[in-house]
Amino acid sequence: xxxxxxxxxxxxxxxxxxxxxxxxxxxxxxxxxxxxxxxxxxxxxxxxxxxxxxxxxxxxxxxxxxxxxxxxxxxxxxxxxxxxxxxxxxxxxxxxxxxxxxxxxxxxxxxxxxxxxxxxxxxxxxxxxxxxxxxxxxxxxxxxxxxxxxxxxxxxxxxxxxxxxxxxxxxxxxxxxxxxxxxxxxxxxxxxxxxxxxxxxxxxxxxxxxxxxxxxxxxxxxxxxxxxxxxxxxxxxxxxxxxxxxxxxxxxxxxxxxxxxxxxxxxxxxxxxxxxxxxxxxxxxxxxxxxxxxxxxxxxxxxxxxxxxxxxxxxxxxxxxxxxxxxxxxxxxxxxxxxxxxxxxxxxxxxxxxxxxxxxxxxxxxxxxxxxxxxxxxxxxxxxxxxxxxxxxxxxxxxxxxxxxxxxxxxxxxxxxxxxxxxxxxxxxxxxxxxxxxxxxxxxxxxxxxxxxxxxxxxxxxxxxxxxxxxxxxxxxxxxxxxxxxxxxxxxxxxxxxxxxxxxxxxxxxxxxxxxxxxxxxxxxxxxxxxxxxxxxxxxxxxxxxxxxxxxxxxxxxxxxxxxxxxxxxxxxxxxxxxxxxxxxxxxxxxxxxxxxxxxxxxxxxxxxxxxxxxxxxxxxxxxxxxxxxxxxxxxxxxxxxxxxxxxxxxxxxxxxxxxxxxxxxxxxxxxxxxxxxxxxxxxxxxxxxxxxxxxxxxxxxxxxxxxxxxxxxxxxxxxx
Numbered sequence: 001x002x003x004x005x006x007x008x009x010x011x012x013x014x015x016x017x018x019x020x021x022x023x024x025x026x027x028x029x030x031x032x033x034x035x036x037x038x039x040x041x042x043x044x045x046x047x048x049x050x051x052x053x054x055x056x057x058x059x060x061x062x063x064x065x066x067x068x069x070x071x072x073x074x075x076x077x078x079x080x081x082x083x084x085x086x087x088x089x090x091x092x093x094x095x096x097x098x099x100x101x102x103x104x105x106x107x108x109x110x111x112x113x114x115x116x117x118x119x120x121x122x123x124x125x126x127x128x129x130x131x132x133x134x135x136x137x138x139x140x141x142x143x144x145x146x147x148x149x150x151x152x153x154x155x156x157x158x159x160x161x162x163x164x165x166x167x168x169x170x171x172x173x174x175x176x177x178x179x180x181x182x183x184x185x186x187x188x189x190x191x192x193x194x195x196x197x198x199x200x201x202x203x204x205x206x207x208x209x210x211x212x213x214x215x216x217x218x219x220x221x222x223x224x225x226x227x228x229x230x231x232x233x234x235x236x237x238x239x240x241x242x243x244x245x246x247x248x249x250x251x252x253x254x255x256x257x258x259x260x261x262x263x264x265x266x267x268x269x270x271x272x273x274x275x276x277x278x279x280x281x282x283x284x285x286x287x288x289x290x291x292x293x294x295x296x297x298x299x300x301x302x303x304x305x306x307x308x309x310x311x312x313x314x315x316x317x318x319x320x321x322x323x324x325x326x327x328x329x330x331x332x333x334x335x336x337x338x339x340x341x342x343x344x345x346x347x348x349x350x351x352x353x354x355x356x357x358x359x360x361x362x363x364x365x366x367x368x369x370x371x372x373x374x375x376x377x378x379x380x381x382x383x384x385x386x387x388x389x390x391x392x393x394x395x396x397x398x399x400x401x402x403x404x405x406x407x408x409x410x411x412x413x414x415x416x417x418x419x420x421x422x423x424x425x426x427x428x429x430x431x432x433x434x435x436x437x438x439x440x441x442x443x444x445x446x447x448x449x450x451x452x453x454x455x456x457x458x459x460x461x462x463x464x465x466x467x468x469x470x471x472x473x474x475x476x477x478x479x480x481x482x483x484x485x486x487x488x489x490x491x492x493x494x495x496x497x498x499x500x501x502x503x504x505x506x507x508x509x510x511x512x513x514x515x516x517x518x519x520x521x522x523x524x525x526x527x528x529x530x531x532x533x534x535x536x537x538x539x540x541x542x543x544x545x546x547x548x549x550x551x552x553x554x555x556x557x558x559x560x561x562x563x564x565x566x567x568x569x570x571x572x573x574x575x576x577x578x579x580x581x582x583x584x585x586x587x588x589x590x591x592x593x594x595x596x597x598x599x600x601x602x603x604x605x606x607x608x609x610x611x612x613x614x615x616x617x618x619x620x621x622x623x624x625x626x627x628x629x630x631x632x633x634x635x636x637x638x639x640x641x642x643x644x645x646x647x648x649x650x651x652x653x654x655x656x657x658x659x660x661x662x663x664x665x666x667x668x669x670x671x672x673x674x675x676x677x678x679x680x681x682x683x684x685x686x687x688x689x690x691x692x693x694x695x696x697x698x699x700x701x702x703x704x705x706x707x708x709x710x711x712x713x714x715x716x717x718x719x720x721x
Contacts, residue, residue, distance in 0.1 A: 008037070015031060015039050016044070018255070021259050024058075025058065025061040028065035029064070029065040040072065042076070043074060043099075055102065055105075059106065068112075071116060073115070074142070075099040084119070085118025085121075087118065087138050087139065088119050089126075097141055107151055113150050114154055114216050115142065115151060115153055120164075121164050140183070143187055150296070150633055152188055155176065155187065156189075156192055157192070169206050173189065178531075182531065185644065190214075190218065192218040193218070193220070193233065194219065194254075197222055197233055198222055204238060207242045207245065211245030212656070216249055217250075218254040219251055225256055227255050244313075246656040248295040249295045281321065282305050282310060282320070282321040283322050283703060285302070285303055286304070287300075287301050287326045290331070292332060292333065293654050299315035300312055300314060300315055301319045303321065307660055308658070308659060309655060309656050309658050330666050330667075330668055330669070331697065334635055334664075334665050335635065335652055335654050335663070336366060336663055337366050337367040337617060338639050338651050339362065339370045340645055341537065342362075342370040343609070344370075344373075346393050346394070347389060350681075352595075354393075354397070355393060355398050355402065356708070358588070359708070359711070360708045361588075363399050364614045364679050365617055366617050366663030367616070368659075369400060370400060370613075371403040372390070374427075375436055375438070376435070380409075381405065382415060382419075387424065398713030398715070399701075399713050400706065400713045401661070401701065401714045403425050403716035404425065407439060408442065408450045425646045426459055426461065427461050428464070429441070429450065432466040433468065435608060444502070447463070448505065452506045455508035459509070460646075463495075463513060465499055473486065473604075474487075475604060476604045478601040478602060479603070480550045480552055483558065484564070491561070492519075493523065496523055496524065500523060500532055509534075509535075510532075511534070512535070514561065516542050521571065521575045536580065536582055537581065537585050537645075538581050543619075546566040547562070555597050555606035556610075556685060556688075559587070559610045573623075582645065584634075589609025591609055596684050598684070611685055613680060614678055615685070617696060618671070618696075621667065651721065661700065661702065662699070663698075669694065669695035671695055672690070673685065
């Protein structure tokens with residue numbers, strides 16, 4: 001038995017290729033006896049939906065052996081007869097989708113998080129585009145099925161199968177890009193170094209450039225697909241490269257070898273992730289028992305150099321740095337949050353908010369990057385001159401990094417490309433009155449014209465989707481029910497449908513802002529499945545508050561679209577879990593106290609907006625935790641996903657090469673919201689007195705603690721962040 005943390009640490013063993021001299025159910029115990037803690041299997045049953053007793057026996061064998069199931073293949077057809085997966089075969093789609101439910105059940109019960117979906121051979125019975133559409137449909141269904149418990153779908157290039165279409169990493173990345181755009185971020189490359197090398201990929205270059213995109217790694221030597229050292233592949237070098245490049249998962253052993261010598265190479269120098277690490281020095285080293293990486297929360301050390309993450313290695317490696325930060329046992333190191341929906345309102349309405357107060361609030365809430373909306377500043381960001389005026393205001397005041405959206409309004413079509421070239425991250429429009437006269441709304445035909453223009457340079461259009469034809473005048477007075485009835489779900493549903501059809505006709509990218517109506521979820525899901533380039537967000541107030549709890553006269557709760565009922569809220573959480581909704585952002589929309597009409601409490605005249613920039617993380621964590629949603633999943637929605645939406649490639653993850661932006665989070669601490677403790681300019685909040693779980697103890701930007709007294713935030717431009 002190899003001691004824990006010895007030569008087997010960091011490796012898993014594929015029990016469908018090794019220990020094959022034993023019956024399948026005896027192999028997990030054999031792997032444990034050989035020193036492995038983790039095993040994986042190809043689909044271990046004869047049918048996509050095996051008898052329940054067979055599934056129970058398999059799960060019992062895993063548990064009794066004391067190993068973890070690290071990865072599991074979906075049913076792939078009859079492999080000895082040449083089949084290589086069901087994913088893209090329209091006549092086998094029902095089998096695959098039935099298998100998804102079985103696989104997800106096994107994964108949830110055994111704690112497995114990686115699921116390999118072989119793509120399927122090209123078939124003479126179907127056109128390639130038909131198979132690719134079927135594959136995307138099935139990938140989305142599989143991704144949604146495993147997302148609630150943190151699962152990832154893997155796609156693998158294969159060698160030795162002439163009809164199998166995914167042969168290189170580039171082939172897989174092309175499929176993944178489509179799947180990610182369709183709303184399934186939890187899909188990744190399975191990098192089998194043997195298959196990639198045999199098919200001619202430059203594995204060394206791939207490992208150096210894209211280790212952060214690997215969902216899983218498998219190794220075998222070539223020629224022969226034997227144990228490392230039996231062929232000519234530099235597996236040791238490649239494994240070192242991916243470890244230094246941020247890959248934190250296990251390396252799976254998937255080769256043919258006699259039982260008596262299958263692991264001899266592990267007891268001599270080989271492709272060990274800890275071997276020959278050069279002694280480097282960093283500006284900052286952070287050590288923590290809990291670091292949120294793309295592979296999950298794990299003990300790690302993070303090395304920072306020049307404001308950028310330079311290394312993420314196992315805790316105990318002993319990185320050396322000019323400064324050392326050791327987190328307390330109850331603290332988790334998180335990537336800084338990315339909030340792509342913030343109304344800063346400067347210049348012009350600094351009595352509402354401003355860059356100094358907004359970025360202080362952001363930092364207090366663990367937000368290290370925000371993107372400012374084009375309104376309610378005066379002037380709005382609808383020309384390059386207005387953008388430059390806003391940047392001039394922001395530069396000396398920003399405590400965190402700040403980017404900007406442009407605005408699309410009637411008559412500024414000629415300004416869109418110049419704004420894009422000046423670095424805005426995309427454009428926002430309204431389909432209903434915006435609340436301020438200087439930012440007029442687009443008619444549906446005007447929106448489609450804007451989308452067609454943005455398609456020419458592949459820019460994103462963010463849409464406040466409410467149909468004015470379905471909105472009634474809000475009745476005067478303090479009754480929340482009257483205000484809620486004036487902006488029914490049908491107003492959102494109709495406008496979302498307009499966005500979808502315009503996106504379908506133009507091929508442009510569109511994003512639904514602050515989704516409140518759960519009735520629109522089937523429309524969004526179907527559009528994504530059809531290949532419409534659509535994403536959607538929702539906000540903490542729609543996920544944590546309900547209409548039933550809003551007292552009459554409590555205008556701090558007013559926002560547009562409105563907070564709806566409890567059943568609607570639960571459906572929004574389900575939409576996040578299945579990937580229909582992509583991200584959670586604040587829609588921080590402050591105003592002065594008098595504009596909220598707190599004295600009279602008249603919902604017909606109060607400003608519609610909720611200020612929650614500082615509170616987003618504890619709000620969402622409190623509710624996610626109560627629903628059994630892991631912290632890493634919540635953070636994906638609030639950091640990685642918004643970063644991906646905006647094209648912020650250097651944000652949203654603790655991965656080498658990304659900016660060293662962090663939040664130190666005590667996930668078990670509790671507090672009560674005190675408006676006086678909030679950093680935004682006007683301390684109006686519907687959360688006053690609310691008990692929340694999770695405290696941000698410190699925030700770091702580019703590896704340095706945020707100090708609002710010495711603002712060090714940078715202004716971000718599209719393509720440079």
